[in-house]
Amino acid sequence: MGTDGSARSPAEDRIVPSGDVLAVLSADMTVSVWAGAAERLWGYSADEILHKPVERLLVSDGPDTPRICAGGPWSGRVRIRRRDGREATADLRLTRLDPDAGGSWLLWGPNTFGRPGLEPAAVEALVHRSPISLAIWDRELRCVWFNDSVHNQDIYGAEPELGAHLTDVLRVRQPEFLQYAMETVLSTDVPILGHELRPAAARANDGHYSVALVRLDGPDGRPLGVCSMAVQAGIGQKGGRLGLLNEAKSRIGTDLDPLVTSQRLAETAVPNLADYVTIDLVEAVSPDREPLRRLKATDTSIPGFYRAGAASIHEDLRESLWARGTAVYVPTDSPFTAVLASGRSYFEPVLDTSPGTWLDNDPERSRVIRQTGMHSLMIVPLQARGATLGIAVFVRSRNPVPFSRTDLALAEELSARAALIIDNALRYTRERTAALVIQRDLMPRHLSGRGTVEVATRYLPADTHGGVGGDWFDVIELSRSRAALVVGDVVGHGVKAALSMQRLRATIRALSKLEVPPDELLRLMDELAIDMARDCPGEDEGEGACTAPAIAATCLYGVYDPGTRRCTFSSAGHPPPLIVSPDGSVDFAEVPPGPPIGVGLGFFGTAEVEVADNSVIALYSDGLIEMDHDVDRGMQELRTALAASVSGLDDLCASVVDTLAPDGPVDDDITLLLARTHPAAAS
Missing domain, CATH: 3.30.450.20 (PAS domain)
Structure with a gap:
């Protein structure tokens, strides 16, 4: 009713x-x-x-x-x-x-x-x-609710209690000022923003918390209580917790070198969080370093890590027993090995150096601890994708305040962010090292034109996220004193591109020995690439036809005949060659571009270019001319660089590369092949 x-x-x-x-x-x-x-x-x-x-x-x-x-x-x-x-x-x-x-x-x-x-x-x-602590206080300033972040801020007690008064919940200097501020907000309804709070145990130069206070009103307009919001505004001498994390985000991850990433993590944490930080990895990041398992142990310690990063408040790194890149030895029974085995952090806010601890088996480290005054220790695992990559060690010596649980949470967050970047860098380094080894092993070491041409070359592998590419060059001796000049660029980067390059180079050398004309040679290469695509397994289909060509590449192939002083070129989508005449003039040869190898169009044209004695034929890859992605400008810059008055061919080769790429490769490999026609070739 x-x-x-x-x-x-x-x-x-x-x-x-x-x-x-x-x-x-x-x-x-x-x-x-x-x-x-x-x-x-x-x-x-x-x-x-x-x-x-x-x-x-x-x-x-x-x-x-x-x-x-x-x-x-x-x-x-x-x-x-x-x-x-x-x-x-x-x-x-x-x-x-x-x-x-x-x-x-x-x-x-x-x-x-x-x-x-x-x-x-x-x-x-x-x-x-939320990184911001939130708490609700009633009209008597008793806590009625708070979120999880209060446990990460040392202005609160270890176990804040609901119903407890403000002065019992917060552990701050001069709590009466905060109480007065809350009472003012309750009576005036004017919010207070940016109120500073410092932990009761903080030093004068430690960070502070910025607090906002807002009154909570009922439907009738009468105050129900106050909401407080606190965020850490300073840690040590720089920024705050959020500032440190933002700094880490901007500094860590801009480079795919595990040593650089590890060093930036260490430098970010010093002196903001710790006085001394080391980053130690279980994998050697340099190809010239032996795996740890092959290194010999001592009577009391084993080779547990490689030092990848180290930073200290002391410029001379007096705390460190090992230099970056060298093996770090630790006792078999120590916090370092325990963290590596368990994947859990080790937290010792007051470092125990008395007899009977793990330091008994590590006299050198114990000596350094005493000399430098180390008194607080955190060891955090570096974990990514289910694997432990190493450890990050945080130490305080000059700062007299022991590490807190808040510091440990911050160290774990920093380490977690860096671990993913380090893992990516290690994966990239492994693949790039393998690709470089393949590329360098498969590149020709001794090119000879057998008196027909004098040769100079340069190859610079890319050092980018994409990894080493598939550029190659070759000079092949043919009958009747002729010489085939080749330069090519496989699409893609990494090990696959390097292996594809070798397959192409070997096939071209074999076809060249059969005296196949340049255009016919490229047509056969195109057909072979299509056949390889049909035979390779698809990524998503298991065994069967590939969804993309097994090999896709550009290539410029030329045959120089000293008897006619002519060079016959054919191109598969590659930039045109340049001819440097004895009088110093430089011109592009007009070669029909043709489609890249692997597309399947199968039509390639030819162009015959007259080449005087003592001329220089320049073949190159697009990595040399991609200047800020402006290829036309790059080609003109190459033309100008080849006109330089340099006597030796090798000097000219070096001069061209230094002029066009003074800082090395940007996004792609750089390849340059210069061939000077010999005056005696005519006879």
Whole structure:
């Protein structure tokens, strides 16, 4: 029945919540925070319901009422009892606010943000992942709720308690100032932003916390309490926790060299977090280093790591017993080996150097600890993709404050970020080293034109994220004193490109010995590439046809005939050659470009170019002329560089590369082949 005695419609009986957060329930399932949306739903004001049991809001004989009153995650449709005594149906959800079993609970309606699924994600981020600590205080400044971040800030007690007064929860210098600030916010409703708090145990030059205070009002405008938000604004001499993480993000990961990445991690943490930091990896990052398992152990220690990074407040790194790139020896039973084996951090805020510890088996390290005053230690594993890559060691000596659990959490976060970058760098280094070995082993070492041409070459492998490419060059002796000049570029980078290069080079040499004309040779190469594509396994299809060509490459092939003083060129999508005449003029040879090898079009043209004695034929890859991706400008710069008055052919080769690529390769390999026609060739 309605209030006037008339019958109610079903629509009147169903109350749809607004979708806002409704209330915060304490561990004893009493109401500690009451929102305006809850007052509209139930009709109770905050004064009427605060600190009252939640069962007062529910129909006593409802099937889910006992479960809700007992506490626990819950969601569904429930019968509620409004202030006027009427019963209604509401869709509610109960979410834990505290990870501990006896923590607080948040009562809210569905679709808080207007989109299903966003509300639990937002609450999860706010409660468990926000770097900002949030706490709610009632009018008596007693804590009624806080999020997880208070456990990572040393301005709070180790175990803050709900219901405890402000001065019992916070461990700060001059807490009376904060109490006065909160009381001012309560009385004036003027927020306070940027209030500074310093931990009670902090030194004068330690970082501080920046706190914002905002009053929480009920629907009637009366204050319910204060919300405090704190973020760390300073650690040591630079930035804060967030500043240090941002600095690490900007410095770590800009280079795919594991040594550089490790060193930047160490430098980022000194002196912001520690006085001395080392990064030690279980894998040698230089190809000239022996694997650790091949190094000989001593009577008390084993080769456990390679030193990849080290930073200290002392420029001479007096704390370090090992230089970067060298093997680090540790006792078999030590925190270093324990962290490596378990994958869990080692935390010793007050370093125990008394007899009977692991340091008894490490006299040299013990000596350094005493000499430098090391007194606090953290060892954090570097883990990525399920593997432990090494350890990061953080030490304090000059800073007299021991490491805190907050410091350990920060060290673990820094190490986790760096570990992924180091892992990528190690993977890249392994593949690039393998590709370089293949490339250099397969490149021709002694090119000879047998008196027909004098040869000079340059090859510079790329040092980028893409890795070593598949460039190659060759000079092949033919009958009648002729010489074939070849330069090519396989599409792609890495080991696959290097192996594809070798297959092409070997095939071209074989076809050249059969005296196949240049255009016919490229046509046969194109057909062979298509056949290889049909025979190779597809990446997603198992055995069968490839979805892409097994080999795709550009190539310029020329045959110089000293009898006619002519060079016959054919091109498979490669940049044109240049001819440097004896008088110093430089011109591009007009060679039909043709399609790349592996496309399957199979048509290649030829061009005959007259070449005077003592001329220089220049063949190159596009890595030499890709100047800021402006190929036309690069080709003109190459033309100018070849016109330089340099006597020796090898000197000219070096001069051209230094002029066009003074800093080395950018995104691709650089290849240059110069062939000077010999005057005696005519006879």
